[in-house]
Amino acid sequence: MIAVLIIGNGNVANHLYNAFKNVKQIKVSKINSRVLDNVPLADITILAVSDDAIKEVSSKIKNPFVVHTSGSVGINDLKSTSRKGVFYMLQTFTKEKKVDFKNIPFCLEATHKADEVILEKIASYLGKNIYHINTAQRKKLHVAAVFVNNFSNHMYTIGQDICLENKIPFKILSPLIYETALKAETLSPRQAQTGPAIRNDLTTINNHLESLNEEHKNIYKLITKSIQNGAKL
Amino acid sequence: MIAVLIIGNGNVANHLYNAFKNVKQIKVSKINSRVLDNVPLADITILAVSDDAIKEVSSKIKNPFVVHTSGSVGINDLKSTSRKGVFYMLQTFTKEKKVDFKNIPFCLEATHKADEVILEKIASYLGKNIYHINTAQRKKLHVAAVFVNNFSNHMYTIGQDICLENKIPFKILSPLIYETALKAETLSPRQAQTGPAIRNDLTTINNHLESLNEEHKNIYKLITKSIQNGAKL
Numbered sequence: 001m002i003a004v005l006i007i008g009n010g011n012v013a014n015h016l017y018n019a020f021k022n023v024k025q026i027k028v029s030k031i032n033s034r035v036l037d038n039v040p041l042a043d044i045t046i047l048a049v050s051d052d053a054i055k056e057v058s059s060k061i062k063n064p065f066v067v068h069t070s071g072s073v074g075i076n077d078l079k080s081t082s083r084k085g086v087f088y089m090l091q092t093f094t095k096e097k098k099v100d101f102k103n104i105p106f107c108l109e110a111t112h113k114a115d116e117v118i119l120e121k122i123a124s125y126l127g128k129n130i131y132h133i134n135t136a137q138r139k140k141l142h143v144a145a146v147f148v149n150n151f152s153n154h155m156y157t158i159g160q161d162i163c164l165e166n167k168i169p170f171k172i173l174s175p176l177i178y179e180t181a182l183k184a185e186t187l188s189p190r191q192a193q194t195g196p197a198i199r200n201d202l203t204t205i206n207n208h209l210e211s212l213n214e215e216h217k218n219i220y221k222l223i224t225k226s227i228q229n230g231a232k233l
Numbered sequence: 234m235i236a237v238l239i240i241g242n243g244n245v246a247n248h249l250y251n252a253f254k255n256v257k258q259i260k261v262s263k264i265n266s267r268v269l270d271n272v273p274l275a276d277i278t279i280l281a282v283s284d285d286a287i288k289e290v291s292s293k294i295k296n297p298f299v300v301h302t303s304g305s306v307g308i309n310d311l312k313s314t315s316r317k318g319v320f321y322m323l324q325t326f327t328k329e330k331k332v333d334f335k336n337i338p339f340c341l342e343a344t345h346k347a348d349e350v351i352l353e354k355i356a357s358y359l360g361k362n363i364y365h366i367n368t369a370q371r372k373k374l375h376v377a378a379v380f381v382n383n384f385s386n387h388m389y390t391i392g393q394d395i396c397l398e399n400k401i402p403f404k405i406l407s408p409l410i411y412e413t414a415l416k417a418e419t420l421s422p423r424q425a426q427t428g429p430a431i432r433n434d435l436t437t438i439n440n441h442l443e444s445l446n447e448e449h450k451n452i453y454k455l456i457t458k459s460i461q462n463g464a465k466l
Contacts, residue, residue, distance in 0.1 A: 051434075051436070051437065052436070072437050072440060072441075090405060090406070090408070090409055091408060091409055091412060092409065092412055092413065092416070092427055094416070094420075094425075097416075103408045104408060105405045105408060105409075107405075129405070129408070131401075131402070131405055133401065136399070137399050137400070137401055139440070139444065140395055140396075140398070140399040140401065140444065141395075141396070141399070141401055141405070141406075142437075142441075143395060143441045143444055143445065144391070144392040144393075144395040144396055144401075144406060145392070145406065145409055146428055146429065146430075146441060146453075147388045147389075147391045147392045147395070147449075147453075148388055148389050148392040148406050148409060148410050148413070149409050149410075149413045149427070149428065150426065150427060150428035150429075150430060150431075150460070151388045151452075151453075151456045152385040152388045152389070152410070152413055152414075153413055153416075153417065153422050153425055153426055153427075154422075154426065154456055154459060154460050154463075155380045155381055155384045155385045155388065156380075156381050156385070156417045156422035157422040157423045157426065157460075157463060158377070158380045158459075159377040159378070159380045159381040159422075160377075160421065160422055160423065162373055162374075162376060162377040162380070163373075163374070163377055165373070166369070166370050166373040166374070167370070168364075168366065168370055168373065168374055168377075169364075170421075171418075172323060172338045172340075172362070172364055172374070173323070173374075173377060173378065173381050174417070174418050175323070175324060175336045175337060175338060175362070176323055176324055176325065176378055176381060176382050177381050177382070177385070177414050177417055177418070178414050178415075178418070179324060179325055180325065180381070180382045180385055180386055180414070181385075181410050181411050181413070181414035181415075182411075182414075183325070183327075183330075183386075184386065184389045184407070184410050185404075185407050185410070185411070188393065188403075189386050189387075189389035189390040189392075189393055190390045190393065192327075192386055193383065193386055193387065193390065194325055194382070194383060194386075195379055195382065195383035196379065196383075197379075197383060197387075198383075201284075203284070203285070204284065204305050204375075207305060207372070208305075208375075208376045208379060211372065211373065211376055212376065215459055215462065216380075218455060219384075219455055219456065219459060220379075220380075220384075222451060222452055222455055223384045223387055223452065226387060226391075226448055226452060227383070227387050227390075229448065230387075230390060
């Protein structure tokens, strides 16, 4: 039986707590990061708090093994004085939406080799995609995640805005969005690239630019240029 | 029995021909656009040729009802003198990959009301997502498709490049890519937006910018600004 303590009250803390509750090999408890007077002892203490709070909260924890769950914070930003680690789940967590941990990539790091094994073990109770990612890699991965998640999603937002302005139901684009994402799993995205930019189809590119507002025009130009630069690699 | 003639030899022509072959209510034939001396008569003649070729090829067709399959070409760019239409399938066609027509949106337009009904009929033999989209809307839809397909895919390419540079397997990002696309179907993408840009988390944004090359930095800045502009709407 592994005792896991989760500190935090956000989406990650709550989803993770609910997931561990269903694992019989784990005894999980959870406390709020504002009440740190009587922190229960645990084999693994998981700080699922905001990036800004990690230093301060960790400095108050005396438990033997403290990990955080952030993609962009270094392992040494934990200011606890005991063994340290990172338990980063690379997924977008929404309050209302159930999380399927089976497919979530767990990115693990620990200051002690034996602790990596413990983190692997508790991750394996939840899912199957387990990676050892150090702090430098994790910070890069976090940037990559911003591109594929936040920035792709913004491309959907622009698509939706164009649809709304022209009285076109946005759901008409759903199969294309879905197919594009699916293709990235089977083909390399660079090889999967299609469209006027990669074909250097100037007639279509100029027609598109004429039809866009200034903000969307600037984005269209910059990404088109970047697609064309990439094609030369 | 409806006689359909497809003119062309690209991905769209071939996938569409194979799909119609399985429909018992349709008698389909296909010819190359370079051999237009003896064009067989047909109820519907579908030009599945490149955008640039539509004017010239259509000017040589005497059949009673001629349609093209392009997202960015107007209905009146057909230079056939008979009835005109558009049969635009909003999906990315790859040579090697089987196309599931069931979920493809068919965007239909015709100069004659009765012809819209015929186009609806042949589309309904292949799929269930049928829309009436006029030339002005279709051109806008084509731009929107570039954003959600080509530009999202380029965000995946950048994510992949960052992974490669840092010896991280790109497949670690697949569940996130997939979840982001799935979310756009259920939530409005503007509402689904997460990440440092929408939170205006300047510490993370600056850390990210420092770690990127010039090209990726410019894209990061511009999209972050656009996400923040959109949040004010």
